[in-house]
Amino acid sequence: MRALDLSGISEADIRACKEIATEAGVDLKDCYQCGKCTAGCPLAEGMDLMPREVIRFLQLGALDVVLDAKTPWICAQCAVCSSRCPQNVDICSTMRAVRIAAKRAGKRPVPEADIFDDEFIANVRAHGVSNEQYLAAMYNLKSGHFTQDMGNATRMLKRRMVGVAIHNTKGRAEVAALIDRALGADEGGE
Amino acid sequence: MMKYANFPGCSAETTGKSFTVSTKYVSERIGFELVDIPDWNCCGTSAASLTSPELAIALPARSLAIAERELPGLDVVAACAGCFRSLKTSLAFARESDENLEHVRELIDMPYNAEANVVSLLEAFVSDDVRSSIAEHVTRELRCLKVACYYGCAMVRPAEVCDFDDVEDPRSMDELMELIGAEPVDWAFKTECCGAAQQMAIPKQARPMIERIFENAAANGADCIVTSCPLCMLNLDMREAEINRARIAEGKKPFDIPCYYFTELIGLSFGAEPAEVGIDIHFHPAEMLLLRRELDALEAQEADLAAQAEERRKKAEIAARIAQKKAEKAKKAAESEKEAKR
Known part of the structure; x- marks a missing residue:
């Protein structure tokens, strides 16, 4: 995981990240970053952000990092991440919500x-x-x-x-x- | 239950033709009835859910509402795992609350009560009725075939929607295969994703998914992979040749693992010719495997018999030598007794 300057994150970014989570039916606070989602992801090796990191950046409100990420577009929606999450975080639906939000923002990284x-x-x-x-x-x-x-x-x-x-x-x-x-x-x- | 409303799915007459043909072959024989939902439409699959949550609910609901109207009282079966998951996701949403149901009605602009359940063809086939009927029709047990049962992801995940079998280690297909005499192998990739549409959109990143599935099946001694979804099948069967070319270029051993639909193997166990159940149009040659394994089994049987005969001969030889030695010993003992008496 890379260093991120948190001072560049606006209130609006944080709100937008929360909205993405709400759309996905996820409470971002549930994730304690164990990485089990990433461990089981069959496409992780081709991703720029690991599934765990997508959740982490959403927690931080780093909207642009998430919307520019290729990961949600590489995700095949197999849901092994959500299935194995010990905290019942639906990572798979989060990927969908990020993709839809990115598209609305005019972005399509893949x-x-x-x-x-x-x-x-x-x-x-x-x-x-x-x-x-x-x-x-x-x-x-x-x-x-x-x-x-x-x-x-x-x-x-x-x-x-x-x-x-x-x-x-x-x-x-x-x-x-x-x-x-x-x-x-x-x-x-x- | 032996009668269902059938949601064929867009691949039924095209890339999934063998699934349709073999399902028909088996269904006719076991009295399993599928009535097509009139004027069904595409389920939308992941393309819809990645475009809009509303679309992912609406597209499957239209077909479900038509089934409810035209085929009342019948549950809906979908052969394709992707269709199954889309339909069932939409159904689960509609059943969650009256408010949701009303929202679905508005989206599809049709009466709809979310009455019928949705099952996959695999799930319908593991019911007691169907299983006992299958068992009655087996004339050619596939004894010599080691199969890796591949369920893919959409058959079991998300578990709260699919509500089918164990999410990490499903057994339904394995049990069906045991029923027709085949030997399921233990392997780790039963519910690993085949890559689905990503095999088209991002082939470079997605191809290793398929290669790993073949690798694990081979490492666990499988002769073949058995599938229950036309997209899993296409991704594995059609792309095996390409993966093999890459492997050869890297100096690795190519795979020789045919893939089958579970319905094709059930058909073979009923005595079908490969072409009758669609095995003749696979990409990786799949018509010879069973014959080869049957020959292997006969040869193994012969070798076994020969080994048994050889063992019997050796035992007899040893027994004869023991008898001879005992006789010699007795003779000597008698002689020394005579000597002593003298």
Whole structure:
């Protein structure tokens, strides 16, 4: 863990960190920094802040450190951290809340993770279901990783796992309306 | 219970085709009935929960509300672990309070009472009815197969939502495999995450997750990995070749571990041909393993019999020598007695 100048932290930062915790259903004071979350995290080696540190910086009110961190975007949401926490701190939902807060602040430290989720929801909004082949194609296009999994796409085609046909839910307009309503409710809930 | 409302999930006809095909094969034989929820929609999975908590509640609730209206009285089954967790998370929220339920109704703009329970296909299959029906249909016990049962994360976590089996050491699938004669191995990665969508978004950081799962299965003597989720399956089965190429480049031994859905292995134990349960379209070759292990078992049996015969022969030889020695001894004793009498 690095040194941090606490004098740069404003009241507003502390409040924002508390709001993130509230959104996640977490009382930050519960965490006594044992590190069990980090020990079990299967992606910790690829993270810039350890899961334990994300909680620590939230405790300190270091909003920018948390919002700029790649960690919440690298998290795969497997919830092993929350499951093993001796204090029942839901670290996994905290990662979600940080990500959503970062996005609202116009930050996306791992663009690929953001592009993937946006394309996923756009796909569902358009068709009611996720069409994996188009999701993958759109993801490659927008992330600039044009050839990622191209070999696998060929192997899938050969096995007739995917084709060109797009699947649609009959009530896809209903699903689109539902998505807009939910996202609207989310904005309104701020 | 043997009849459920089925939430197929977006991969049912595509990357998870073998899961669907093998589930159908087994279900038809054991009288397990799945009725598709009409006009179901995507559960939203982690993409929804990472976008908005409201969306993560609303998307699954629409399908659950349709099931309640069109298939009243039936619990909902989801084969995919990701779908299972999304549906059950939404259900748990709706059941928490009247206020929550009302909020869900407003979001989906439909009548909804959160009546039906949600279970995974694995959970439905470990009910007593289904298990005894499976046991009745086994014609080819998979005796020689050592399996690493891989549950993944979404089947058991968060425990308060999933409410299924032990969160660190689940046994349900292991017991199903024992039921069809296979031998589950003890291993440490039963509920370790496969990386899910992160295998696409951040492949560099996420690939080691898969490699470690294979490594641990191999280290514990597994012939194969058994899965209960189409995304776990895709991440393991499809990416094994890539991981092997990297391993070879590093001078490490490549893996040769086919992956199966638990329903495929149950199908094989019912006497299905591999193609009948979707094993012919796996990425890592998976059709030969059982045959090879059966041959191994027969050869081991032969070797065992030969060893037993050899042991019997040696015993007889020793017994003969003992008898001979005893006879010689008796003869000598008789002679010396004669001598003494003289």
